[in-house]
Amino acid sequence: MLRNMGLYRTRMPRWGVPAASSLIALIAAVLAIGNTLAQTDQLILKVAKEYDxxxxxxxxxxxxxxxxxxxxxxxxxxxxxxxxxxxxxxxxxxxxxxxxxxxxxxxxxxxxxxxxxxxxxxxxxxxxxxxxxxxxxxxxxxxxxxxxxxxxxxxxxxxxxxxxxxxxxxxxxxxxxxxxxxxxxxxxxxxxxxxxxxxxxxxxxxxxxxxxxxxxxxxxxxxxxxxxxxxxxxxxxxxxxxxxxxxxxxxxxxxxxxxxxxxxxxxxxxxxxxxxxxxxxxxxxxxxxxxxxxxxxxxxxxxxxxxxxxxxxxxxxxxxxxxxxxxxxxxxxxxxxxxxxxxxxxxxxxxxxxxxxxxxxxxxxxxxxxxxxxxxxxxxxxxxxxxxxxxxxxxxxxxxxxxxxxxxxxxxxxxxxxxxxxxxxxxxxxxxxxxxxxxxxxxxxxxxxxxxFGNIFEREPTPEESNLPQILIGVVVVIVVIAAAGGGIWYLRRTRRGAMPPM
Incomplete structure (x- = not known):
């Protein structure tokens, strides 16, 4: 799934409302990636949490x-x-x-x-x-x-x-x-x-x-x-x-x-x-x-x-x-x-x-x-x-x-x-x-x-123990530090294989 993503660097704008909006958009993107990675048609069960x-x-x-x-x-x-x-x-x-x-x-x-x-x-x-x-x-x-x-x-x-x-x-x-x-x-x-x-x-x-x-x-x-x-x-x-x-x-x-x-x-x-x-x-x-x-x-x-x-x-x-x-x-x-x-x-x-x-x-x-x-x-x-x-x-x-x-x-x-x-x-x-x-x-x-016990196909997926909130906090801290230093941030962008990254 990530093979079609590119990792690129962009300039960080001066801090303000537009930059805050960009930050919110970035956070939403991180959440979306996490949700996408968790999605599957296969029912996944953890035996330690599902056994009777x-x-x-x-x-x-x-x-x-x-x-x-x-x-x-x-x-x-x-x-x-x-x-x-x-x-x-x-x-x-x-x-x-x-x-x-x-x-x-x-x-x-x-x-x-x-x-x-x-x-x-x-x-x-x-x-x-x-x-x-x-x-x-x-x-x-x-x-x-x-x-x-x-x-x-x-x-x-x-x-x-x-x-x-x-x-x-x-x-x-x-x-x-x-x-x-x-x-x-x-x-x-x-x-x-x-x-x-x-x-x-x-x-x-x-x-x-x-x-x-x-x-x-x-x-x-x-x-x-x-x-x-x-x-x-x-x-x-x-x-x-x-x-x-x-x-x-x-x-x-x-x-x-x-x-x-x-x-x-x-x-x-x-x-x-x-x-x-x-x-x-x-x-x-x-x-x-x-x-x-x-x-x-x-x-x-x-x-x-x-x-x-x-x-x-x-x-x-x-x-x-x-x-x-x-x-x-x-x-x-x-x-x-x-x-x-x-x-x-x-x-x-x-x-x-x-x-x-x-x-x-x-x-x-x-x-x-x-x-x-x-x-x-x-x-x-x-x-x-x-x-x-x-x-x-x-x-x-x-x-x-x-x-x-x-x-x-x-x-x-x-x-x-x-x-x-x-x-x-x-x-x-x-x-x-x-x-x-x-x-x-x-x-x-x-x-x-x-x-x-029971019909295995009717069970609900075992909830994942996600560390996404901790990851998200880390992303926010890094962005704030970089912004304060006037630097840039890295972001993910989906591209076609072989496509050139944006300049």
């Missing part, structure tokens, strides 16, 4: 690194499941944990210790809670849990391959004591294919091939050569036995090698996945993030790709030869691409969710960008909401978003987790957002999960 519930983790828990909303106990009320992969629950170092909170949820909930369900990793550094999901995986109308550890090794040859535990419901409250999650407690597991793949960082379910059976998509952002990352899709119905991705899957979607700098800079695709009908055609679509994707000549700006369903494995198989890993390049079949705009911002790509936030029957897209700067705070994080339906095209994320929700403090990383559902039982979908590096009550990297 804030649940805090314990020191270094990373509470909110994983997040899901669903009906855990079958009472028709949405519940909340939060992953904390660095948790030392029950003094077990970095074993990780998952905390379940039964709804309805209200503002009296403020601590992770109040969880109705607590699951802990079976050993030190197990790190469970990288991703969590509430879903009826076996079709018995009872909710199940999917809880991953992206850093767990399957065996001695698969260090940090990643692992997902599937626990079939009904899930019972654990009370104050935590239940250990291990191979025996899980009903079956999904195993990462190779070392350092970080399988399970992204996790989603839905009917991607439109056959009526639930499918599961598993992200491995560290894998597939040069950290291209990718997503393996296992088509349902699932039979309840272990799934070893080393043996393959039904569909493999892969990221790309970076175009800037080292060729080791892959897209890291699959760190988050969402499945749902985003173009309102009645068929599930799949959204996949590529948090390290280059956008043009901007390194690591990040991208989110959406592929409209249904996915036909037989038709897609013809494209699998395009990549040496035997997968399908995501970019080659993406219908929608959302791009970040800042170098190493990793925007448009941290976390994803699909859900109907305003009750119009059409799903909306929520995109977390946990490394984005917000209101001058480095890596405070942002969450962008795009009202559906979303149609084919390539878009700048910030331009496309109808709502931007900003984190509170530097390095909070708002957007580490996202969930959608009616958590307070009023019939309207709510938005759960996590900032896993937030420091509540000076607990370093404890993490906070925020809940914002």
């Amino acid at each position: 519930v804030a649940i805090a983790g314990e020191q270094r828990d990373w509470f909110g690194y994983g997040l899901s909303v669903g009906d855990i106990n079958g009472d028709g009320q949405a519940d909340l499941l939060v992953g904390a992969p660095e948790s030392d629950l029950d003094s077990r170092f970095r074993s990780g944990a998952a905390f379940g909170f039964l709804g309805p949820i209200d503002s009296t909930l403020s601590e992770s210790s109040a969880a109705d369900i607590k699951l802990k990793g079976f050993d030190v550094t197990a790190g469970i809670g990288s991703a969590v999901l509430i879903q009826d995986i076996n079709g018995d109308n009872v909710a199940d849990f999917l809880i991953s550890s992206e850093e767990m090794g399957v065996d001695d040859t698969r260090h940090e391959s990643g692992l997902i535990y599937v626990v079939l419901g009904p899930i019972q409250p654990t009370g104050a004591s935590a239940t250990e999650l291990n191979d025996q407690a899980a009903d079956f597991r999904i195993l990462g294919p190779h070392r350092n793949y970080n399988t399970g960082k992204g996790l989603a379910t839905g009917d991607v091939n439109n056959d009526g059976a639930l499918d599961i998509a598993i992200g491995s952002p560290g894998g597939y050569g040069s950290r291209k990352g990718g997503v393996e899709i296992v088509l349902g119905p699932l039979d309840g036995s272990d799934i070893d991705l080393r043996d393959g899957s039904d569909v493999k979607l892969l990221g790309s090698i970076g175009t800037i700098g080292s060729t080791r800079n892959g897209d890291a695709a699959g760190g988050s996945i969402a499945i749902g009908d985003i173009n309102n055609d009645g068929v599930d679509d799949i959204a996949v993030n590529s948090r390290s994707a280059d956008v043009g000549d901007i390194e690591n700006a990040g991208e989110t790709h959406i592929i409209f369903g249904p996915l036909d494995p037989s038709a897609l198989g013809e494209l699998a030869t395009q990549d040496e890993e035997g997968g399908i390049p995501i970019k080659s079949i993406a219908d929608v691409t959302l791009q970040g705009e800042q170098e190493r911002d990793n925007a448009s790509a941290s976390t994803l969710a699909i859900g109907d936030l305003d009750g119009d029957g059409i799903n909306d897209l929520i995109v977390g960008s946990m490394q984005s700067d917000a209101a001058g705070s480095r890596a405070a994080g942002k969450v962008f909401v795009i009202k559906g339906p979303i149609l084919s095209g390539i878009y700048n994320l910030d331009d496309a978003a109808d709502v931007a929700i900003e984190g509170e403090n530097p390095i909070d990383s708002l957007g580490s987790g996202i969930g959608v559902g009616d958590l307070n039982g009023d019939g309207v979908a709510d938005l759960a957002l996590a900032a896993n590096f937030a420091d509540p009550q000076e607990r370093e990297d404890a993490g906070i999960t925020y809940i914002m």
